[in-house]
Amino acid sequence: MAEALSAPGAFGPEQMTLSTELLQALTAGDKVRLVDMLSDEARTASHVAIDVNGAGASPGAVSPPRVGTSCRLLGVASNGNTALHLVASRGHAELAALICEKAPSLVAARNMCLDTLLHCAARAGHREVAECLLSAMRAGGAEEAAALRARNRQGATSLYEAVRHGCAGVVDAFMTASPELASGTNDDGVSVLYLAVSIESHRMVRALLRRSPDGAPSPASFTGPEGRTAMHVAAACCKGMVMEILAWKPEGPTLLTKVDSSGKSPLHFAVLHHNLDVVELLLNVEASLVRISDKDGLYPLHAVAMVGSTRIIDELIEKCHDYYEMVDDKGRNFLHCAVEHARDMVVDHICRNDKFDMLLNATDDEGNTPLHLAVKHGHPRIVTLLLQTTSVKTCIINKNGLTVIDLAHKELRSGSNYFLDPHRIVFNCLYSSGPTFYTVEGIQLLRVKDRPATETEASMKEDGMTKTGTIASVLIATVAFAAAFTVPGGFIADDHPNADTMAFVCSIVATSFLIYGGAREIPPNHRSRYNRLASGLVPVGVQFMLAAFAFGLHLVLVLICAMFIVAIVLEITLPNY
Known part of the structure; x- marks a missing residue:
């Protein structure tokens, strides 16, 4: 045919x-x-x-x-x-x-x-x-x-074409004359009801779900792709669509607990699309939805932690008081998921509420706490939030025998040497406030603040020398500035740089190196490198400044001698005057 x-x-x-x-x-x-x-x-x-x-x-x-x-x-x-x-x-x-x-x-x-x-x-x-x-x-x-x-x-029926083109009047005519047409799907398994809900047409949805004149319920199909139902897409759209389907008795309310091919319920879709009003409606109708997990073991609490909505988290917890027992197939609670997806607002919300204390040090199947995951994924903001919470423990060891500082050092070695690299910032943060001991290749090391007094004093001495060098270089630049740009003897004189100018340039560069190297955020090896460069430039600047003053003094003496010679000559040649 x-x-x-x-x-x-x-x-x-x-x-x-x-x-x-x-x-x-x-x-x-x-x-x-x-x-x-x-x-x-x-x-x-x-x-x-x-x-x-x-x-x-x-x-x-x-x-x-x-x-x-x-x-x-x-x-x-x-x-x-x-x-x-x-x-x-x-x-x-x-x-x-x-x-x-x-x-x-x-x-x-x-x-x-x-x-x-x-x-x-x-x-x-x-x-x-x-x-x-x-x-x-x-x-x-x-x-x-x-x-x-x-x-x-295209595998579409005439009713499907009417819905797809948004022709609500034609849909109403179809449902009046032949309501059985709503029970079919296209070749992809998409029903006309699913399509009408997905384009958010309230009028067409009402027409498709309308009871027949004899009072029989609508025979409409609710199926969609990948095992989803019309309720799934309604929960992702708006509260009005959900109410339309719930009013479809007796079929509508049964769709609340149906899951798609990935195991997600309509509540999962509502939280993933930040629909707080839909979440409230679904939980009021069927509170057990909060305990349905998908094929990866992710509950709606895990899903909302991934998208970062703290208001929905509070709404779900009200219906589920044993939320701390809800873990996925990897043993992670919803704080683990929030950390992995860098949802710092969720982490901050949890850290500020004492009722969430049981989540802060919980470990997953790999023995990782939320702090371990924050260090592993390089989230400095989240690491800071967790460390500011007094109940967070930094000495917990995971299955690989690593504490958070061990893990930070491991990630640092595999990362870049850029001082703003997230893993380096995390390591520096833990290095100054982490556990007393950490291990590197089996060698136990001490924290900075727990080192012997001699090392601390050496560090303080280095800081003092840096400050002294900075003051000296600034004084040199101040003294040499006026002379460097004053004519005669300005920036260029006799086709070669003036000594004052060279003193000014050396002191300015040395000052920049000292300021940059004195910052605490700079890695120690970088600080020492810039301090060494500055310590070499400051003496050079002093030498150029002394040379400039010596040259200037020499010129003054020559002029004075010349003036005396001229005066003597005039006295001899003009005795009568």
Whole structure:
């Protein structure tokens, strides 16, 4: 059948096409002109019926004649559209009723895309045409009934096309005339109800879930892709959609506990989309939803910790007082998940509430505490928040025998040497406030503040020398500044740099190195390197400054001598004056 419909003209033995005059009347909706053409045909032509569906034994097979069929209407356009397809897609309801009367065999016709007349009317949103065609199809035989439920090449029914194009009026007409159409799905297993909820059309959802006149509940299907239901997508959308489905009795409330292929319930979807009002509604209807975990063992509490909503966390905890017992397949509680996903707001919220103390030092299956994970993933902000909490222990050892400072050192060695690298910042933070001892390749080391007094004094002495060097370099720069840019003897003199200028440059560079190297945030090896460079530049600057002063003093003495010589000469040569 599909092969018969795949080529133009596979609708009759003579592959008739619609005449230009008839096409103009159909597309323009000119009923008077169409009636005149059909009247002329009735006087000159006989009636014959043609199988327009290609459903016979071979393409174009002739079906038994039907009384009243007009031969002129049995042609097709180039894409296989019949006269009814053309008027249905353009919304000409009167012409559709007339053609259904004159050529009833066209009611079940399908074009090259396997679209029925209802597909065209539904896609264009013409409710009156859809009602006319629905009436004609329901009054027909088995062939028309099959066309009512037919799918096109995209696997979509006519009702699915109406929902997909947002034609609420057509959906209402379908559900009034044939509510059983809502029980079907497309080839991907997506129901019309799931689609209507996903595009957030309240009107279409109400039409699909409306009870029939005899009081029977709607037969609508609720299935969606990957095992999800309409309730899953409603929980991700808004509270109104959830209420619409909950009002669908008795099917709606049962969807609350259904899970998708990954094991997620509608509550998981609500928390993942930050829908606090939906979370409150779902928990008020079914509080046990908070205890449903997915295939990875993740409860809604884990999911909300990953997205970072503290208000939803408080709402879930009110319905589940043993939240500290809820761990996933890796033994992690929701604080572990918040740390791994860098949700510092959640971590801060937990650290500020004493009721969460049991979570702070809990270990997962690998023996890692939340602080271990913060160190491993390099989250300085979270490490700081946890260390500020007095109940957090830094001496806990994981399965690999590592404390948090051990783990920090391990991550530091595998990272970069950049001083703003997150793992380096974490290590420095733990190094100054962590456990008294840590191990590096089996050697036990002491913390900085627990080292012998001689080392501390040496460090203080180094800081004092740095301050002294900074003061000296600043004084040199101050003294040399004016002389370096004063003419004569400015920045360039006699095609070579002035000594004052060189003293000024050396002192400025040395000052910069000393300030940078004096910062506590700089790694110790970097500090010592810059201090050594500065200690070499300061003496050079002093030497250039002394040379400049010596040169200046030399010039002054030369001028004084010259003045004395001139005075003596004048006294000798001009005795009478």
